[in-house]
Amino acid sequence: MTIDFRKQEEWFSFRDTQGNGIERKTEIRFDPLTGESSRLIFDPGLNIQPPDYTEAAMQTGGKKCPFCTENILKLTPLFNSEIADQGKIFQGNAIVFPNLFPYSKHNGVVIFSEQHYVRLEDFTVEMIKDAFFAAQTYIQRVAATDSSAKYASINWNYLPLSGGSILHPHIQVMVSDSPTNYQRITLVKTLAFERDTGREYFATLCKTEKKQEERWIGETGDIAWLHAFAPKSHNDFLAVFTKAYSIDEVTEQDWLHFSKGLLSIFATLSEQGFASFNLMVHISPYPQMKQPIHVRLVPRLTLGYLNTSDTNFFQSLHQEPLSFKLPEEISAMARKHF
Numbered sequence: 001m002t003i004d005f006r007k008q009e010e011w012f013s014f015r016d017t018q019g020n021g022i023e024r025k026t027e028i029r030f031d032p033l034t035g036e037s038s039r040l041i042f043d044p045g046l047n048i049q050p051p052d053y054t055e056a057a058m059q060t061g062g063k064k065c066p067f068c069t070e071n072i073l074k075l076t077p078l079f080n081s082e083i084a085d086q087g088k089i090f091q092g093n094a095i096v097f098p099n100l101f102p103y104s105k106h107n108g109v110v111i112f113s114e115q116h117y118v119r120l121e122d123f124t125v126e127m128i129k130d131a132f133f134a135a136q137t138y139i140q141r142v143a144a145t146d147s148s149a150k151y152a153s154i155n156w157n158y159l160p161l162s163g164g165s166i167l168h169p170h171i172q173v174m175v176s177d178s179p180t181n182y183q184r185i186t187l188v189k190t191l192a193f194e195r196d197t198g199r200e201y202f203a204t205l206c207k208t209e210k211k212q213e214e215r216w217i218g219e220t221g222d223i224a225w226l227h228a229f230a231p232k233s234h235n236d237f238l239a240v241f242t243k244a245y246s247i248d249e250v251t252e253q254d255w256l257h258f259s260k261g262l263l264s265i266f267a268t269l270s271e272q273g274f275a276s277f278n279l280m281v282h283i284s285p286y287p288q289m290k291q292p293i294h295v296r297l298v299p300r301l302t303l304g305y306l307n308t309s310d311t312n313f314f315q316s317l318h319q320e321p322l323s324f325k326l327p328e329e330i331s332a333m334a335r336k337h338f
């Protein structure tokens, strides 16, 4: 097998107050591409409650929000003319403009709803399709004017638990001269995989997962959906654009299929009480390598009465993701929504 799903178990033995033996398992899984480990830990059965921002939406929406209809054209900045004649990109219901507080050399923000607070269950295929299609246009315009900015990604922090600072739904498009750690390690490791096996990693992963049927979720058009073997959080969904190796090769139909699948993932999150997530679209900087575009999505949440963060010393310093959930069980749950 070219893809190595490596894992090991550790058992902790101790006693309860009556002296009865307790055995608790920690499963350590290694990412088949990078070798990075993730820990599947004992699930204490926490009841996850989705946050409700109805009140906060009333306090922050309308004239107080730069992204709401009355302000968006007045308050948001403009691109230079080589990116957009009118200073903004308009596509379907989506509007793209520069991030006033950028994370890289090029950083567009996409707004795709007139509604200030959109609940997970209220997103539509059309809304999401327009947003990602507009993000694609922005990346293409940047590529036409700046050949040194090779590292493009489309990113979404949904709701404050994910790091989103404005409730109004928005996605971030970054195009940088410098790769992020994820982009760098993915590039280095996929090159090594191809050198060692003569195969492209993500295509091989899809083929293997589809055959094994453990973490395979389904297909929407040319988009394959699966769950990561070594998850980066309690869920870690992967979407692979099996026929698109560069941003230019993604069709409007692909975004439509992607949006349809994403709504099924949203239903899977809701079923677990999750309402917030981080999402990333990874685009290979070298289209000639024929690496399919892929997407990752992890939920964000707080735990228990104290609203304890889902990030602790493990993720912030050890760079070791934790998961209470078993990827194979989450995949089975997601399959029902496809």
Ligand SMILES: [Zn+2]
Binding pocket: 060, 061, 062, 065, 066, 067, 068, 069, 115, 116, 117, 168
């Ligand atoms: Zn708003």
